[in-house]
Each structure stands twice: as structure tokens, then as C-alpha cells.
Amino acid sequence: MIQIAIMGLGTVGTGVAKVVAENARQIERKLGEPLQVKTILVRHFKDGPYRQLMTDDFAKIEEDDAIRVVVETIGGVEAAYEYTKRALNAGKHVVTANKQLVAERGCELLALAKKRGVNYLFEASVGGGIPILHPLTQCMAANRIDEVYGILNGTTNYILTQMVRTGAFFSDALREAQQKGYAEADPTADVEGIDAGRKICILADLAFGRQMDPADVPMEGISKLSLRDVKIAQRAGYRVKLLGRAVRLGSGRTAYVAPHLIPEERPLASVDGVFNAIVVRGNATGEVMFYGQGAGELPTASACVADVMEALQASPRRDEIGWEADPAGFQDPRELQSRHYFRIDGSLTDAAMAFGKVEVLSEDGETAFLTDPISGLEAAERARGLRVLSCMRVLG
Ligand code: HSE
Numbered sequence: 001m002i003q004i005a006i007m008g009l010g011t012v013g014t015g016v017a018k019v020v021a022e023n024a025r026q027i028e029r030k031l032g033e034p035l036q037v038k039t040i041l042v043r044h045f046k047d048g049p050y051r052q053l054m055t056d057d058f059a060k061i062e063e064d065d066a067i068r069v070v071v072e073t074i075g076g077v078e079a080a081y082e083y084t085k086r087a088l089n090a091g092k093h094v095v096t097a098n099k100q101l102v103a104e105r106g107c108e109l110l111a112l113a114k115k116r117g118v119n120y121l122f123e124a125s126v127g128g129g130i131p132i133l134h135p136l137t138q139c140m141a142a143n144r145i146d147e148v149y150g151i152l153n154g155t156t157n158y159i160l161t162q163m164v165r166t167g168a169f170f171s172d173a174l175r176e177a178q179q180k181g182y183a184e185a186d187p188t189a190d191v192e193g194i195d196a197g198r199k200i201c202i203l204a205d206l207a208f209g210r211q212m213d214p215a216d217v218p219m220e221g222i223s224k225l226s227l228r229d230v231k232i233a234q235r236a237g238y239r240v241k242l243l244g245r246a247v248r249l250g251s252g253r254t255a256y257v258a259p260h261l262i263p264e265e266r267p268l269a270s271v272d273g274v275f276n277a278i279v280v281r282g283n284a285t286g287e288v289m290f291y292g293q294g295a296g297e298l299p300t301a302s303a304c305v306a307d308v309m310e311a312l313q314a315s316p317r318r319d320e321i322g323w324e325a326d327p328a329g330f331q332d333p334r335e336l337q338s339r340h341y342f343r344i345d346g347s348l349t350d351a352a353m354a355f356g357k358v359e360v361l362s363e364d365g366e367t368a369f370l371t372d373p374i375s376g377l378e379a380a381e382r383a384r385g386l387r388v389l390s391c392m393r394v395l396g
Contacts, residue, residue, distance in 0.1 A: 008074035015301025093311035097124035103198040121307035129299025130292035143282030145207035149245035150278035154295030155190035193221035200244030252329035334376030339394035345387035
């Protein structure tokens with residue numbers, strides 16, 4: 001019998017307990033022994049099926065030699081960081097879905113895990129149930145990764161989809177996403193692009209081998225997005241999606257999160273609801289796309305439990321993940337070139353005066369148009385004298 005502990009019993013923690021119980025036979029067949037949740041760390045005791053397993057004392061996990069893997073689903077940094085360090089120091093593998101902790105302290109925790117001869121695995125921290133970190137670091141290992149981009153937040157993709165499909169209000173769609181267990185405890189992180197920002201940092205860490213500091217990465221969410229722009233874009237053959245993007249630039253690299261117009265023929269344009277899709281561009285493979293449910297109880301738990309199984313099977317530990325702690329070499333993402341969408345309080349003449357040739361998408365007092373490919377810096381400079389109502393990049 002292999003015993004594990006779960007820290008935190010929110011959406012993902014509950015999902016882990018369910019997957020371990022419901023898929024017990026399949027897991028046992030692969031591990032050669034049954035897997036059992038022995039202890040669950042909670043802040044407040046609750047009645048329910050796991051009541052007997054609950055403790056509010058982390059030492060009960062730390063000092064229990066029978067517990068070989070700890071699944072951290074507390075979220076945030078403070079307690080999660082402290083308990084993760086203590087669990088690793090106690091010689092236990094740690095598996096997590098906590099993207100904030102991995103984005104901010106992952107490098108240090110990986111180094112500690114290495115020192116202690118155990119694994120720190122976090123497949124569930126990006127893309128929910130989508131296998132992405134393993135393929136990126138293993139299956140694509142023979143590539144130089146030049147770019148990673150995609151729809152990385154299920155909550156905002158769900159909100160955008162509901163608003164477009166059913167005309168739902170932002171607040172109603174957000175409430176639904178919360179009820180379905182997609183949103184963070186504080187959904188500001190979803191709506192303002194911070195959750196997607198943490199995920200693009202983790203992808204960039206692994207893809208480029210150097211710390212991407214979340215504090216360097218501009219993150220814009222969907223709270224300021226106007227339904228009017230979504231509709232204009234749609235009539236012109238584009239979908240608006242919140243993208244995280246990380247790009248290798250010479251010896252440096254950059255990353256950002258922002259809403260984009262995506263041409264409707266691109267596969268990303270039809271990724272709807274809670275689904276995420278991540279595109280990795282390797283110099284040998286070209287673009288490879290990973291698609292699946294990016295949030296929710298069972299998809300995310302599936303990634304956690306697979307990591308638990310891997311931690312137990314990796315003998316003695318999986319060595320190939322990690323990156324350099326130094327965040328040097330970050331470049332301003334506004335240097336990246338793309339077409340830009342603008343809606344201005346002004347005429348086509350105003351637009352043409354500022355940008356030269358433009359493609360008009362709508363003209364009715366306000367003017368919506370697309371520029372030729374230019375850098376973000378140049379777009380801002382040229383738009384300086386205009387009354388800009390909205391601006392987004394177009395995915396090339
Ligand atoms: N709140 C996150 C999302 C959960 O909506 O994508 C999965 O990381």
C-alpha cells in the first residue's frame with residue numbers, strides 16, 4: 001500500500017481524492033500496489049466522506065514516514081511554500097497544481113527537491129488536464145523552443161464564449177465559471193490575466209531554461225474588453241481570445257498576456273468554453289498544439305495523480321526539469337511585431353494619417369481598423385494623437 005497526503009481540500013484537492021478512489025484499480029495495476037490517501041490537511045474541519053482523514057496539523061504529514069507523496073493544492077504562496085519546503089526536506093515527493101508558487105519559487109523548490117533526492121512535479125499547474133509540461137520537456141527535448149502561446153485560462157475563455165454565444169453578461173458568466181469550479185478563489189487573478197501570466201512564466205521557464213519573473217511580464221485581462229470590439233472582430237472573421245505568449249528573442253526572451261484577435265481559420269479561434277490550447281513552436285517540429293480542459297476538478301486532478309504515479313515510479317527522481325534562477329535577458333514585449341486592431345473615436349482619415357494604409361473593419365462615427373505589422377512601440381507612438389478606445393494585437 002502506497003500512502004499519500006493532500007494539502008487543501010478545495011476543487012483540485014477534492015478531485016485528487018476522487019480520482020484516487022474512482023480509478024483505484026487502474027492506478028494499482030500501473031503502480032503494482034494500491035494507492036491510498038492517508039491524510040488531508042485542512043484549515044477548517046468539514047463533515048463529508050473525508051472527515052476521518054482530516055487534520056489541521058501539518059506535522060502529522062511531515063512526521064509520518066508512511067506518507068511518500070504530498071499533493072499541495074492549497075494555492076497561494078505563504079503556507080504552500082512553507083509546507084512544500086518542509087515536505088521536501090522530510091524526503092517526500094511533492095506534486096502541485098499551484099501555478100503561483102511554481103512561477104515564483106519553482107526554481108528554488110526544484111533545487112531543494114534535487115538536493116533531497118525527491119521529485120517536485122507540477123504538470124497540473126498549466127493547462128489543467130492537458131499534458132503540456134511533460135511533452136514540452138521530454139517529447140520536444142530535441143528542439144530549440146522558439147515560442148509558446150495559447151489560451152491558458154479556462155475561466156476567461158468560458159466567460160468570453162458565453163458572452164458571444166448567449167449574450168450573457170460578464171458578471172453572470174463569471175458566476176457560472178465560479179460555480180463550475182474553474183475560477184480561482186479570488187477570480188481577479190483570472191479576469192486580470194494574472195493566472196494566465198503565471199502559466200506563461202512556467203512555460204517560458206521550461207521552454208527557454210531561465211527564470212521568467214512574473215513581475216516583468218505585462219498582464220492584461222478581459223475586464224476592460226468591450227463586447228463591441230468582440231462583435232466587430234467577429235463580423236470581420238476574427239475571434240477575440242485572451243492569450244499568453246512567450247517568445248525567444250536572440251539571446252533574450254519576452255512574454256506577456258493580452259486579448260488578441262485570432263483569424264477564424266486558426267485552430268485557436270475555435271477553442272471555446274473551459275478548453276485551453278497551447279501551441280509550442282520548436283525549430284524541428286514547427287507548431288504543435290495541445291488541447292483539452294484547462295480547469296475543473298477532475299481534469300486538473302488527473303494531472304496531479306499522474307504526477308503522483310510518476311514520482312513514485314521515477315527511480316530515484318526525474319532529473320530533466322529545471323531552469324536557471326537568474327531572470328536576466330527579459331526584453332520589452334512591445335518590440336514584437338504584429339498587426340494591430342484599433343477602435344478610435346475618429347474618422348478613417350484620422351486613422352490613415354496616423355498609420356498610412358489600414359484595413360477598415362467598421363465605420364460609424366467611431367472607426368475600427370487593422371494596421372500593417374508594426375511593433376507595439378511603433379503602434380503606441382503612431383496612435384499618440386488619436387482618441388483610442390481600444391487596441392489589441394492580431395495573432396499573425
Ligand atoms: N482558474 C484557472 C482557470 C484554473 O480558469 O484556468 C486552472 O488553472
